[in-house]
Amino acid sequence: MPLRFYNTLTSSVEDFQPIQDMVVRMYVCGPTVYDYCHMGHARSYIVFDVIRRFLKYRGYNVIYVQNFTDVDDKILRRAAEMNLTPLEISRRYIAAYFEDFDRLNVMRADYYPRVSENMDSILDMIKRLVEKGYAYESDGSVYFSIDRMTEDVGALSHQSYEALRVGARVEVDERKRNPMDFVLWKASKPGECIYWDSPWGKGRPGWHIECSAMSIKLLGEQIDIHGGGMDLVFPHHESEVLQSEAFTGKKPFAKYWIHNGFLLINKEKMSKSLGNFFLIRDVLKQYPPEVVRFFVLNTNYQSPLDYSDAALEEAKKGYARLQNAVAEIQSRLGQPDGDPSGQDVARIAEESRAKFDAAMDDNFSTREALAEAFDFTREINRLMSGSLSHDELNQIMALYAHFSDILGIRWTAPAGEDVLSSELLKLIVDIRQAVRKKKDFETSDLIRSRLKDLGITIEDTKEGIKIKKS
């Protein structure tokens, strides 16, 4: 079965067929960098990271672009508050972005264009739109004129021009010819400290134009996949389509549009105004990145995802189940080779891989794929009640590595502990073994429970002591 997924443009699930054979040009709307990234960003970029990983696995040469919006009202406001320049603000939060998303094991994009570094392309695009009669200057600003495109309005959000016009609740801006026109270039207001020169005077770009300009510059006039959060469908992506297609004269601007669902906090929409948002860096103080990724991928990307302590705890346990199996396999690989199981381990792994891949082929159903990982794990745990050869263990491990490559969920935490503490831990565990030998269980349990308080779990098994850190 070929790879297929939901395309917002056609509101149906379609087989994937890139414009150019085996090359996928993919653009994902990045954050406005005026603050630390929150869990909503985490969800979105983890989802697109997985989509990208899977496309690569399927053999496509993926060119992945994610922008940073570094010129924006909110950044200007933040800059004023913090007494810094807007670009100092954005630079700071871009650095924070990389800290957060590196920890979350999100692969780096091929390009990270920024508005402030692409002003020429943006201005060229606006100029050309004015020349072609799709945009007009008004009071130092430039607006995209909807009038020539009314037939195309609503292509993504599946609404008619009429419906949108009636529903528009924006207060009428005197400078617009049509209330649905949107701004391409904003004239500088007095006192604004960041601006660029343009044929219409000093100003800065509107929000939508940057993505079109940078996408066209880096990926060409038509791309395969354009992604972002569900909230961007309208008006942001809608506007991108209109201005890009007006500019290039080519349709479609993007062949496939993928949108991820919202993050809810205790069943309420997460929003900055409600104050119910969580920063990635705060969540990572409580849960390891693997658990956060597991949590995100345990729900299909289009559904709402409800963030709650209970949900994260559940993710933690689910992840632990998979991780326990991997830890056991690795521990056995560190021991002398055992007898083969007598089972067709290669076949079991092959079938499981096929099911996992099929789930991913079907609209990137990560939850379904994880269900398969759990099925596989149960089967492996059953096998591990007996003997397994290193060869078999390696075959099993290869499949876990595959899960990890696609989902970006690592099975072992990145190294980084210091030698002294690990030696001390070894010492404590040795002492505990000694008192256990003497059947002084009171002391051994005390040691175990005190270590547990420190997040270190000791398990006594037939094969020896297992140490786990949470």
Place this chain on the structure above:
RNA sequence: GCAGGGAUGGCAGAGCGGCUAAUGCGGCAGACUGCAGAUCUGUUUUUUGGGAGUUCAACUCUCCCUCCCUGCACCA
């Protein structure tokens, strides 16, 4: 108002016109264990918001109703 998405077992959350309604968490029982943990087995689960219809057969298709969520001009 317009548009879109939902309502599934204690909870989270899949799927499919018929086959045991995935998977995880939780509860209970059993195996293993000094205890705990991990793991395995069984159970919780004839049941899929309400009503009507199509069909040999519907959780899955159609219609109606109720309720929830989201978007409607610069929030991923």
